[in-house]
Amino acid sequence: xxxxxxxxxxxxxxxxxxxxxxxxxxxxxxxxxxxxxxxxxxxxxxxxxxxxxxxxxxxxxxxxxxxxxxxxxxxxxxxxxxxxxxxxxxxxxxxxxxxxxxxxxxxxxxxxxxxxxxxxxxxxxxxxxxxxxxxxxxxxxxxxxxxxxxxxxxxxxxxxxxxxxxxxxxxxxxxxxxxxxxxxxxxxxxxxxxxxxxxxxxxxxxxxxxxxxxxxxxxxxxxxxxxxxxxxxxxxxxxxxxxxxxxxxxxxxxxxxxxxxxxxxxxxxxxxxxxxxxxxxxxxxxxxxxxxxxxxxxxxxxxxxxxxxxxxxxxxxxxxx
Amino acid sequence: xxxxxxxxxxxxxxxxxxxxxxxxxxxxxxxxxxxxxxxxxxxxxxxxxxxxxxxxxxxxxxxxxxxxxxxxxxxxxxxxxxxxxxxxxxxxxxxxxxxxxxxxxxxxxxxxxxxxxxxxxxxxxxxxxxxxxxxxxxxxxxxxxxxxxxxxxxxxxxxxxxxxxxxxxxxxxxxxxxxxxxxxxxxxxxxxxxxxxxxxxxxxxxxxxxxxxxxxxxxxxxxxxxxxxxxxxxxxxxxxxxxxxxxxxxxxxxxxxxxxxxxxxxxxxxxxxxxxxxxxxxxxxxxxxxxxxxxxxxxxxxxxxxxxxxxxxxxxxxxxxxxxxxxxxxxxxxxxxxxxxxxxxxxxxxxxxxxxxxxxxxxxxxxxxxxxxxxxxxxxxxxxxxxxxxxxxxxxxxxxxxxxxxxxxxx
Numbered sequence: 001x002x003x004x005x006x007x008x009x010x011x012x013x014x015x016x017x018x019x020x021x022x023x024x025x026x027x028x029x030x031x032x033x034x035x036x037x038x039x040x041x042x043x044x045x046x047x048x049x050x051x052x053x054x055x056x057x058x059x060x061x062x063x064x065x066x067x068x069x070x071x072x073x074x075x076x077x078x079x080x081x082x083x084x085x086x087x088x089x090x091x092x093x094x095x096x097x098x099x100x101x102x103x104x105x106x107x108x109x110x111x112x113x114x115x116x117x118x119x120x121x122x123x124x125x126x127x128x129x130x131x132x133x134x135x136x137x138x139x140x141x142x143x144x145x146x147x148x149x150x151x152x153x154x155x156x157x158x159x160x161x162x163x164x165x166x167x168x169x170x171x172x173x174x175x176x177x178x179x180x181x182x183x184x185x186x187x188x189x190x191x192x193x194x195x196x197x198x199x200x201x202x203x204x205x206x207x208x209x210x211x212x213x214x215x216x217x218x219x220x221x222x223x224x225x226x227x228x229x230x231x232x233x234x235x236x237x238x239x240x241x242x243x244x245x246x247x248x249x250x251x252x253x254x255x256x257x258x259x260x261x262x263x264x265x266x267x268x269x270x271x272x273x274x275x276x277x278x279x280x281x282x283x284x285x286x287x288x289x290x291x292x293x294x295x296x297x298x299x300x301x302x303x304x305x306x307x308x309x310x311x312x313x314x315x316x317x318x319x320x321x
Numbered sequence: 322x323x324x325x326x327x328x329x330x331x332x333x334x335x336x337x338x339x340x341x342x343x344x345x346x347x348x349x350x351x352x353x354x355x356x357x358x359x360x361x362x363x364x365x366x367x368x369x370x371x372x373x374x375x376x377x378x379x380x381x382x383x384x385x386x387x388x389x390x391x392x393x394x395x396x397x398x399x400x401x402x403x404x405x406x407x408x409x410x411x412x413x414x415x416x417x418x419x420x421x422x423x424x425x426x427x428x429x430x431x432x433x434x435x436x437x438x439x440x441x442x443x444x445x446x447x448x449x450x451x452x453x454x455x456x457x458x459x460x461x462x463x464x465x466x467x468x469x470x471x472x473x474x475x476x477x478x479x480x481x482x483x484x485x486x487x488x489x490x491x492x493x494x495x496x497x498x499x500x501x502x503x504x505x506x507x508x509x510x511x512x513x514x515x516x517x518x519x520x521x522x523x524x525x526x527x528x529x530x531x532x533x534x535x536x537x538x539x540x541x542x543x544x545x546x547x548x549x550x551x552x553x554x555x556x557x558x559x560x561x562x563x564x565x566x567x568x569x570x571x572x573x574x575x576x577x578x579x580x581x582x583x584x585x586x587x588x589x590x591x592x593x594x595x596x597x598x599x600x601x602x603x604x605x606x607x608x609x610x611x612x613x614x615x616x617x618x619x620x621x622x623x624x625x626x627x628x629x630x631x632x633x634x635x636x637x638x639x640x641x642x643x644x645x646x647x648x649x650x651x652x653x654x655x656x657x658x659x660x661x662x663x664x665x666x667x668x669x670x671x672x673x674x675x676x677x678x679x680x681x682x683x684x685x686x687x688x689x690x691x692x693x694x695x696x697x698x699x700x701x702x703x704x705x706x707x708x709x710x711x712x713x714x715x716x717x718x719x720x721x722x723x724x725x726x727x728x729x730x731x732x
Contacts, residue, residue, distance in 0.1 A: 068411070068432060068433070068435075069435070069437075071411040071412075071414040071415045072414045072415075072436040072437055072438045073436070073437065091731060152569070156566060157564065158510070158564055158566060158583070159583070179566075179569045180565050180566050180569050180718070181565075181718065182718045182720060265520070265569060266519060266520050266521055267520055268519065268520030268568060268714050269520065269568040269714050269717070269718045270520075270711065270715045270717075270718045271520070271714075272718075285408070286521075286522075286703075287703055287707070288407075288432075288703075
């Protein structure tokens with residue numbers, strides 16, 4: 001939608017140039033209206049083709065018996081809710097839902113708190129600030145599959161560098177089974193995802209902090225609001241819009257995380273790191289049950305949508321205030 | 322002027338997605354059209370997954386030589402990475418642009434044949450006489466042969482000759498010997514044995530040697546024979562003779578551990594031999610050990626077959642079948658086996674091959690008895706494989722006992 005809006009405003013601002021004289025004004029206005037529509041059309045078409053079609057197709061697919069055969073015969077009989085029933089009654093589904101919730105909540109809290117602390121830290125000026133901040137963006141620059149392969153080596157139980165280091169430091173006596181114990185694997189995957197999400201949180205929160213006028217702090221300091229009080233009464237209220245965007249995008253990104261889990265554990269050991277996104281991927285592209293895969297991804301879309309609605313409502317309330 | 326230009330730009334912008342869509346639509350109608358059956362065939366398209374050298378060039382040479390011998394001037398070959406092959410085939414199937422000749426991994430043949438995308442080779446007078454049983458059963462669907470596999474691989478036990486000699490351990494022939502040998506070879510940072518037990522088809526494939534050798538069957542996963550096989554994997558990990566990380570080790574990781582000297586023995590396939598030779602590892606190979614004296618070692622069949630998709634062009638399909646036949650000639654079977662570290666699938670050739678390449682003896686025996694994953698279950702195999710690897714992971718992570726793991730995994 002935002003594309004369409006910007007294009008529309010673009011056509012508006014360009015109109016004074018095209019209006020050359022009062023005599024042509026009336027005809028010009030109609031043409032102008034037409035032009036406005038023309039400018040919107042490409043964006044609208046793109047939205048329909050790139051967003052509308054896949055979503056509709058995905059919904060239709062989830063009600064079909066869409067398998068390998070469909071690709072050859074073109075036939076995908078409608079089966080009603082069978083796909084949804086099949087995925088929801090699967091033994092692993094409840095586990096995947098819980099894991100998705102834990103993974104999302106854990107990742108978001110970790111990413112946000114660390115990202116916030118780092119943003120506040122870098123907001124102060126000190127030498128090498130820029131260099132250090134740039135270094136924190138590194139996780140973002142590494143391809144996900146490379147990052148997860150590196151972490152798989154780091155978290156290796158016997159010879160991984162993390163366990164070796166912890167053992168040498170005397171923190172642990174026995175190697176921690178990061179990715180091989182069903183009780184710890186999910187935590188390890190969350191930790192890696194936090195590492196990955198810090199740059200995103202840091203960057204957005206940092207830019208939000210820079211938008212807060214310095215005068216507010218100066219005025220606050222006169223009234224005795226420094227340190228924690230300054231954060232609570234000046235920084236936090238002014239940062240709320242940014243915070244809600246960061247959190248909403250974070251939740252939606254995290255819900256559909258796939259590559260990290262695929263690279264680290266493939267959902268194992270013993271389904272300990274199965275999530276809805278991973279289940280959807282496996283149904284579609286490993287087992288070729290495309291109908292069931294589509295059903296699972298629709299469930300994910302509905303969950304994401306719910307968060308988007310919550311965000312929009314919260315935002316509206318803020319505007320009203 | 323400016324206005325005109327703006328209108329033109331807007332119009333162009335509106336058209337762009339349409340033209341793109343038109344191109345997409347046009348491309349799909351390419352190769353599907355059926356030519357006359359008597360037309361001369363001067364080119365064939367081939368799809369396979371040998372994207373890396375030396376395999377890439379070796380297959381190319383063999384295809385071109387076969388093309389020349391059957392009178393087809395040009396072979397248009399397109400190799401894609403292994404994991405994306407099926408997705409590529411699906412795309413081509415829905416756009417009616419399937420290649421004339423298609424290479425498929427053997428467990429995929431029946432699933433694709435079931436969709437009606439493949440032509441039965443029997444219709445072209447091709448039979449699989451004198452072949453080992455495994456590759457034939459993998460390529461047979463509802464009594465018809467859909468693919469011909471020139472060479473096969475499987476998995477067997479690799480061991481470090483020097484390490485075993487130093488410890489006075491002989492390569493194991495029974496499960497009991499495997500356990501004691503692995504225990505004895507576990508010293509310091511070196512584990513006695515390494516295998517792959519990941520939550521995917523690779524993990525299921527590596528569990529088949531103990532399961533099948535012990536008489537377990539994929540149609541009855543709750544049998545005591547299967548439970549005993551699970552117990553063997555569990556014992557090896559519980560003894561400390563194999564790392565707990567096996568649940569997260571792919572076959573390539575297992576090979577890395579072996580090369581690094583962190584495992585004295587491993588379960589792996591002949592495709593690892595080039596890297597072992599490069600690292601100058603002094604290794605030997607034996608078939609997977611047996612549990613009880615009257616058993617024979619059974620391992621899963623690996624390797625890929627050539628098939629003829631139904632493209633609707635009769636003349637080309639006929640030539641494609643000839644190409645498949647040529648790729649499976651005696652001469653090419655031997656050549657492919659030697660090039661690719663594989664074993665010829667014709668039994669007579671395998672015997673000869675064993676004499677010529679003694680280093681592969683351990684695999685030649687294994688391939689002769691190798692069983693196809695899809696031999697009994699056909700296209701139902703993937704569902705069963707999922708239960709197998711889940712059950713295996715439940716046992717190895719201590720969440721289920723071997724006796725009821727498969728039931729808990731949905732078996």
